[in-house]
Amino acid sequence: MSMAAITAAQAGRQRRVLPGFGLTMGLTLTYVGIIVLLPVIALVLKGAEIGPVRFWAIVTAPRTLAALQLTITAAALAAAFNAAYGLLMAWVLVRYRFPGRRLLDAMMDIPFALPTAVAGLSLTALFSENGWYGQFLAPAGFPVVYTIWGVAIAMSFTSIPFVVRTVQPILEDMDRSQEEAARTLGATPLQIFVRVIFPAILPSFLVGTTIAFARSLGEFGAVIFIAGNLPMKTEIASLLAVIRLEEYDYNGAAAIALTLVAIAMVLLVLSNWLQSRLTRRRVPA
Amino acid sequence: MTPVTPPAALAPRQDRKAQWLLIGLAVALTLFIVVVPLLYILWRALSEGLAVFAQNILAPDTLHAIWLTSAVAIVTLPVNLCVGIAAAWLIARFTFPGRKALLTIIELPFSISPIIAGVCYLLLYGRQGLLGPALAAADIKILFALPGIVLVTLFVTGPFVAREVLPLMQAQGSEQEQAALTLGASGWQIFRRVTLPNIRWALLYGAVLATARAVGEFGAVSVVSGAIRGQTMTLPLQIELLFNDLNVVGAFAAASTLTLIALVVLVLKTLIEARTR
Incomplete structure (x- = not known):
């Protein structure tokens, strides 16, 4: 309490001491107002104008529901894959030393660095029926392109770094004395992982997976190449919002967009809550 | 006495x-x-020889897309740098009511998917949008033209610089700046001689990330660009157009330029991280 009070008092004094308050405040508010707030307000106003009854009718229309269901299912599949893959990568990169480890670490940033449209193009060509991967998958009864699996694969690719990069630093900073204690007491490596290591990285693991899920829900560029975008089948919700705009159905577009924003906000709050709750429980007061 | 076996x-x-x-x-x-998937892009782009590759890159529409994408990146970078530094300075060096709320709003674009950002911009500037009729009356064209693409790119890339610079400014504290002030330095001198050298690597890092994103943004730009062939097609949009036209080698050629930029970004990122550690 006293620390916070001191910091606040110091900062309060700084307002008078350091220059630039007016200039930076003016610049930031102008920018935030024009670039961020005005467009978001336009969306909220449009949503309010629709009214709850029509809003509900738009969101529960069969085509919208199908799009939402596809988007959420595929994003859940992508998040599940990234939870497993991300945990494996974080573990291997932190705990093992082998030639090429740093290169493998750098590879984890490729999905963020590569534009999503480029990733979508490449994945579509690889997984199409005569592509490098698709030629083996399609005859095996596992078509990817133009199916929900394609959507999930595109979403997986673009959200790869989230779980790795949230779990990695926690694993690096972990105190290993508990692990060593468990080992000397005769615990097997698997027992040590499940009972000692996993509980410690659980908060960051859940947060990373939630962010990966949220990002997958909003993914567009990579998905539309591989999905085929068939209404009722492989049409994602954000694409449906754009289609409504192109039909000048601004109400439809706004209702779908607001639904997606609402889901994203719920996930954001959930991830913050998870983080604070699980961290608090781990650290004894 | 039994020796304790080391865990290893x-x-x-x-x-x-x-x-x-x-x-x-x-x-x-x-x-x-x-x-x-990364190497496949380069392989496919060059699969029919350098001559075909060059022909695809030098196609007028693709060249125009490269020009437009570069223009967007060049216009957005200075705005992102100025606003990013200003926002970081404001949040790190002063306390005022609403400070936390302002930070949340600055970072808001990271939690709104780009395609939704595009929808917001259309609802604001579109024909039936909030400001649409007034702008049409004044004959100001924002949507389906360069201004709209630049604005929506600013929305998507806005938080990058502040997010890199702010934690560093907070960690470093303001002792050095206050010392400079008591020695009689002006605000501008403090910024140039004290603040800027301290934050330069974080600033560069944020600028690299923001520019990479500006060059590669697809969803947000696709909504506001109007997709007018040879006019408002940025490079990522041009890739989709070529792909839909079944010109797959052309699409991969265009994609390879963005892939090379992504690889440069990765190298820069690694270098900057090595530098700051």
Whole structure:
């Protein structure tokens, strides 16, 4: 309490001491107002104008529901894959030393660095029926392109770094004395992982997976190449919002967009809550 | 007295086996889902020879897309730098009511998917939008033209610089700046001589990330660009257009330029991280 009070008092004094308050405040508010707030307000106003009854009718229309269901299912599949893959990568990169480890670490940033449209193009060509991967998958009864699996694969690719990069630093900073204690007491490596290591990285693991899920829900560029975008089948919700705009159905577009924003906000709050709750429980007061 | 066995000696052969199995699995998965898709782009772009590649890159529409994308990146970078530094300075050096709320709003674009950002911009500037009729009356064209593309790109890339610079400014504190002030330095001198040298690597890092994103943004730009051939097609949009036109080699040629930019970004990122550690 006293620390916070001191910091606040110091900062309060700084307002008078350091220059630039007016200039930076003016610049930031102008920018935030024009670039961020005005467009978001336009969306909220449009949503309010629709009214709850029509809003509900738009969101529960069969085509919208199908799009939402596809988007959420595929994003859940992508998040599940990234939870497993991300945990494996974080573990291997932190705990093992082998030639090429740093290169493998750098590879984890490729999905963020590569534009999503480029990733979508490449994945579509690889997984199409005569592509490098698709030629083996399609005859095996596992078509990817133009199916929900394609959507999930595109979403997986673009959200790869989230779980790795949230779990990695926690694993690096972990105190290993508990692990060593468990080992000397005769615990097997698997027992040590499940009972000692996993509980410690659980908060960051859940947060990373939630962010990966949220990002997958909003993914567009990579998905539309591989999905085929068939209404009722492989049409994602954000694409449906754009289609409504192109039909000048601004109400439809706004209702779908607001639904997606609402889901994203719920996930954001959930991830913050998870983080604070699980961290608090781990650290004894 | 029994000697205490060090933990390392307890790791049996089984552990080593499990270790190499996990490493092998990690490398194989990464090869299949990350490395091959990346290299495949370059391979496909060059698969029909350099001459065809050059012909595809030099096609008038693709050249125009490269020009437009460069223009967007060049216009957005200085705005992002100025606003990013201003916002970081404001949040790190002063307390005022609503400070936390302002930070949340600055970072808001990271939690709104780009395609929704595009929809917001259309609802604001579109024909039936909030400001649409007034702008049409004044004959100001924002949507389906360069201004709209620049504005929506600013929305998507806005938080990058502030997010890199702010934690550094907060960690460094303001003692040096206050010392400079008591020695009689002006605000501008403090910024140039004290603040800027301290934050330069974070600033560069934020600028690299923001520019990479500006060059590669697809969803937000696709909504506001109007997709007018040879006019409002940025490079990522041009890739989709070529792909839909079934000109797959052309699409991969255009994509290869963005892939090279992504690789440069990765190298810069690694260099900057090595520098700051």
